Amino acid sequence: MKFLVCIKQVPDVSGNVNSGRMVLNAYDASAVEAALVLTEGTDSEIHLVLIGPDSAKETIRKALAMGASSAVHFVSAESDSMDSGSIAAQLASYCAEIQFDIVLCGKQSQDTDAGLTGGMLAAHLKLPYATNAVGLAYQDSYDGIVVTRQGDSGQEILQLPLPCLVTCSNDMNNPRIPSLKGIMQAKKKSIDARQFENNSLSSTRILNYEQPAAREPARMLEGETEEKVTALVLALVQESGIF
Amino acid sequence: MGKILVHVGSQGGEAKRSSLEVLSHVSRKIAGSDDVVVACVFDVNPGRLEQTIGEYGADDILMYMDPAYESHLNGVLAAGLEDAIRATAPSLVVFASSESVKDILGAIAVNTGAAVLPDVVSFSAGSGFVEAVRPVMAAKSLARVRAEGELIFVSVRSGSVEAIKNPKNPGTTTFEAPIKPADLKQQLKEIIKAADETVDLSEARVVVAAGRGVKDEVGKRLVEELAGLFGGGIGASRAVVETDLFPATAQIGQTGKVVSPDLYFALGISGAIQHVAGMSNSRMIVAINKDADAPIFEYADYGIVGDLYTVVPLLIEEIKRHK
Structure with a gap:
């Protein structure tokens, strides 16, 4: 069984996004973890692909230290200006030259939250796919893979034949923290770094960033608990439009 | 066009x-x-x-x-x-x-x-x-x-x-x-709906969301009762979903559902940025939390500092008087 896991380096959005700290996209980390769990104790292979600047190599090392086998790095200083469509097209052309059984992606990247690349890649490759997976498992009586995805109303359980593509939610698992041994081993694993020309034109682009309008601070209700509650319900009746 | x-x-x-x-x-x-x-x-x-x-x-x-x-x-x-x-x-x-x-x-x-x-x-x-x-x-x-x-x-x-x-x-x-x-090559085998998932969270006009401050079945019933007064949806932060008190389908945030009801109650929710990303578009936000420094108060329209186990029962009674 061969897994291809698509990963991305993104700003750490949990802290100050201007700190410049770059991390492995949390959803992609869950995809790597899912592949590790499914391949534990087998001779299956987990191959990584990343499109990004030279400095994104440290993110590849992190995923290799978690336990992935090998990686290809499409080195581009301009990957930030590529939209989901051009990233998916580049990934698709790479997929056409390799063998795989299951492609895993994060369901979205935590910087843009667009969530398009996985579905786009599946369409390019004409693969059956599932997005927003919260569970992934083999089933004895079935050759493919069983995906549990979070839908609009409840969790949908799907059987997908191989080859297929699945995008992962971070609700699926808690990605492991690389061990010291893993980090040492990762240094010996091969990263196939390739310069590439981005030939596909992006049909969308970011014009600028704006700060969201600051909300007025909350009106903190004071007094005894009964007084706070009375004041709150009065405000709800007058302002919420629900009563 | x-x-x-x-x-x-x-x-x-x-x-x-x-x-x-x-x-x-x-x-x-x-x-x-x-x-x-x-x-x-x-x-x-x-x-x-x-x-x-x-x-x-x-x-x-x-x-x-x-x-x-x-x-x-x-x-x-x-x-x-x-x-x-x-x-x-x-x-x-x-x-x-x-x-x-x-x-x-x-x-x-x-x-x-x-x-x-x-x-x-x-x-x-x-x-x-x-x-x-x-x-x-x-x-x-x-x-x-x-x-x-x-x-x-x-x-x-x-x-x-x-x-x-x-x-x-x-x-x-x-x-x-x-x-x-x-x-199709893929097949849908089954849909699992949580027993209490009667209201579609992303469509509800009122959402009552529970955070880590909701610690047990007693707290969960308060959340359900408050939501029930409005026919509202029940949401949860990731932290409280991980305690298994609420189903994963109730999770609101960058990871879970994005909701934008007319009225959002955050009960015992600290207001981590990943949660806020899923609810900050709500028209009116009410936060109840023991910790006066909880970040959720930066996003709320009205805030009450207090123990939700004390505040919410009074809130339920007061709302009933107005319905």
């Missing part, structure tokens, strides 16, 4: 509120121009769909009525939408950003050659382009984005635009599903 296609999400013959917001918005925006709004809807039975979609401003309706649409399956919905796009030849297709739409948006963009702007909070369209604003970096920042092309897709976050009636008398055409579940 010619024709604008609006996808109307529905279940059991009822259109989703988030889709009516989008339909109404597009219909009111093009008033006075030669542009035409075509709605497409995919369901098993028409129910009240034709009437509702007309009330919210469609000029034409494509009704895909087929048992194939009983449950969501990406290949089935995608093929239906691609069929509607071929039949309409629109310059713009607008969706409400639901889980079902997120599941197919990228794939149909590739299959139809569309440029796509997902999960926007506002947009304006011109000839051959759309400009939009979308939250990025866990909603800490807003990106102004532009798409260019002959066919552009936009999906809109629920609660971003208003559903105001704009009645028209649309013509209706009915179709069968071009692709059925049996035509």
Whole structure:
């Protein structure tokens, strides 16, 4: 069984996004973890692909230290200006030259939250796919893979034949923290770094960033608990439009 | 711009509120121009769909009525939408950003050659382009984005635009599903719904959300009772979902559902940025938390510092007096 896991380096959005700290996209980390769990104790292979600047190599090392086998790095200083469509097209052309059984992606990247690349890649490759997976498992009586995805109303359980593509939610698992041994081993694993020309034109682009309008601070209700509650319900009746 | 296609999400013959917001918005925006709004809807039975979609401003309706649409399956919905796009030849297709739409948006963009702007909070369209604003970096920042092309897709976050009636008398055409579940390689085996998942969270006008401050069944019952007063949905932060007190389907945040009700109660929720990203679009936010320094108070309209086990029972009694 061969897994291809698509990963991305993104700003750490949990802290100050201007700190410049770059991390492995949390959803992609869950995809790597899912592949590790499914391949534990087998001779299956987990191959990584990343499109990004030279400095994104440290993110590849992190995923290799978690336990992935090998990686290809499409080195581009301009990957930030590529939209989901051009990233998916580049990934698709790479997929056409390799063998795989299951492609895993994060369901979205935590910087843009667009969530398009996985579905786009599946369409390019004409693969059956599932997005927003919260569970992934083999089933004895079935050759493919069983995906549990979070839908609009409840969790949908799907059987997908191989080859297929699945995008992962971070609700699926808690990605492991690389061990010291893993980090040492990762240094010996091969990263196939390739310069590439981005030939596909992006049909969308970011014009600028704006700060969201600051909300007025909350009106903190004071007094005894009964007084706070009375004041709150009065405000709800007058302002919420629900009563 | 010619024709604008609006996808109307529905279940059991009822259109989703988030889709009516989008339909109404597009219909009111093009008033006075030669542009035409075509709605497409995919369901098993028409129910009240034709009437509702007309009330919210469609000029034409494509009704895909087929048992194939009983449950969501990406290949089935995608093929239906691609069929509607071929039949309409629109310059713009607008969706409400639901889980079902997120599941197919990228794939149909590739299959139809569309440029796509997902999960926007506002947009304006011109000839051959759309400009939009979308939250990025866990909603800490807003990106102004532009798409260019002959066919552009936009999906809109629920609660971003208003559903105001704009009645028209649309013509209706009915179709069968071009692709059925049996035509696909993948198969839907089962749908698991949580027992208490009677209200669709992303559609609810009132949401009561529990955080780590809700520690046990007693606290859970308070959440349920408060939600019950309004027929509201029950949400939860990731922290409390991990305690198994609430199902994963209730999770609100960057990871879980994005909600934008008229009224949002955050009970014992600290307000981690990942949670806030899923609820900051709510019209009115009320936070109740023991910790006066909890970040949730920075996003709330009204705040009460106190133990939710003391405050919420009083709140329930006081609301009952006004209903």
